[in-house]
Amino acid sequence: MRQLVQELLQGNRRALARLISLVENDDKRKAEVLPELYRHTGKAYVIGITGSPGSGKSSLVDRLLESVRRDELTAGVIAVDPSSPFTGGAILGDRIRMQEHALDPGVFIRSMGTRGNLGGLSRATREAIQIFDAFGMDLVMVETVGVGQSEVDIVKYADTTVVVLTPAGGDSVQTIKAGIMEIGDIFVVNKADYPGTERTVAELNAMLDMKGAEDWRAPVLPTVAVRGEGVDRLWEAVLRHRELLESSGRLQAVRRERARQELADQLEHLVKSWIWEKIRARVPYEEMVEKIMARSMDPYSGAYRLLEEIDFPLPQ
Ligand SMILES: Nc1nc2c(ncn2[C@@H]2O[C@H](COP(=O)(O)OP(=O)(O)OP(=O)(O)O)[C@@H](O)[C@H]2O)c(=O)[nH]1
Ligand SMILES: [Mg+2]
Structure with missing residues (x-):
């Protein structure tokens, strides 16, 4: 186990994969590893991306990775899938979509499913973030589906939380799940190629204005993830939010x-x-x-x- 930690700290991707499996499987041996790693953590910036199933989170992460790499930063991605019992690799869909990053040494993508309870998954997510951090990734992006506890959980680990919504169509934004307005540092209205985008953006803005003055007013950004539209502005917003958190x-x-x-x-x-x-x-x-x-x-x-x-x- 000590050897594995040493390899991780030297940037060995196989060690990275093995250690993440260890925490995903809640292997007892992780107790030998995590305390050792902890002092090498605290440097990575954590971005949470949450939203309903199919809202386009993975597509956005995929495009964000292009911006991240252009800025010569490295990133670990954890796609948390509470509905999936899969282990030890990527969910097929995510693997296909993010394929082009798979050969990039500055990116490491990993899906994690529930092995048992949501509490366990939440713990495994936190531990995987620490492993990426110790590995030396500049950023860790965590994609979580907004079901049950998980979208609230992400706030516990993420420095910047991005909430992904889609145009409400006929519905009003008022039907948005309680709590979601509180956790977003940035709101994205993805699938902006669908009708109703402007109205959804306007309604979100109105709701955010009601929250009153704060040093950070969450922006509402339309995107078309599949075409990469609006993703540069999203990346800029993440950087601005980070800058504010650091300087304040x-x-x-x-x-x-x-x-x-x-x-x-x-x-x-x-x-x-x-x-x-x-x-x-x-x-x-x-x-x-x-x-x-x-x-x-x-x-x-x-x-x-x-x-x-x-x-x-x-x-x-
Ligand atoms: N029209 C349109 N389709 C999009 C857009 N972004 C994503 N999609 C499509 O929406 C579907 C879901 O996209 P994903 O990126 O997998 O969404 P997700 O939120 O990661 O989904 P889960 O992880 O399953 O919750 C895919 O078929 C995408 O191609 C968009 O901006 N416009
Ligand atoms: Mg996804």
């Missing part, structure tokens, strides 16, 4: 908050794993479930009983 000290503040959160998450994770391990080893958990079903026990006292059984130091 907000990036430091955000990253401090993230460090705090990571420590808390890690603590909870450890405590939870410890408790479950003990409980599985000793306690007739299923019996208790049956008792609760039969109403001969309640879950509140049940939880206490379990903790007593494993000698957890309960407060008196």
